[in-house]
Amino acid sequence: xSEVASRRVVLQPSTIEVIFAWFxxxxxxxxxxxGILYWIRLIGFxxxxxxxxxxxxxxxxxxxxxxxxxxxxxxxxxxxLASWGPVIWFICAVTECVMYAGFPELFxxxxxxxxxxxxxxxxxxxxxxxxxxxxxxxxxxxSGQDRWLNx
Numbered sequence: 391x392s393e394v395a396s397r398r399v400v401l402q403p404s405t406i407e408v409i410f411a412w413f414x415x416x417x418x419x420x421x422x423x424x425g426i427l428y429w430i431r432l433i434g435f436x437x438x439x440x441x442x443x444x445x446x447x448x449x450x451x452x453x454x455x456x457x458x459x460x461x462x463x464x465x466x467x468x469x470x471l472a473s474w475g476p477v478i479w480f481i482c483a484v485t486e487c488v489m490y491a492g493f494p495e496l497f498x499x500x501x502x503x504x505x506x507x508x509x510x511x512x513x514x515x516x517x518x519x520x521x522x523x524x525x526x527x528x529x530x531x532x533s534g535q536d537r538w539l540n541x
């Protein structure tokens with residue numbers, strides 16, 4: 391029993407993986423906030439003209455309903471560090487970028503939202519690349535498996 395216990399490898403996340411997990415949770419908070427803001431628009435508490443669901447143009451009805459459902463769903467996935475969380479966030483980000491950058495005459499021009507989505511996507515890519523490089527460095531637990539294969 392002690393021999394088996396001595397061969398166990400304790401897997402600890404690296405510092406960058408811990409920071410990446412907290413990054414995803416911060417983005418989850420923002421997704422939840424965006425989802426709540428879309429729900430506020432849908433139920434009519436938004437202080438603007440035509441910002442109640444039955445008074446919205448059809449293009450806003452479709453976009454608001456999709457984002458009101460997807461943003462909280464993305465928040466849950468990001469908070470749980472599930473692999474589908476970033477995918478749902480990406481769908482939300484692309485939707486809003488297309489809305490505000492592609493159709494500003496219909497949805498308005500909001501460059502700050504588009505820039506923030508691009509910044510988050512860039513940070514996500516940087517984190518994933520750094521983690522991938524870290525895992526490929528020699529001396530990692532994977533290199534031990536490679537040694538066993540060469541015997």
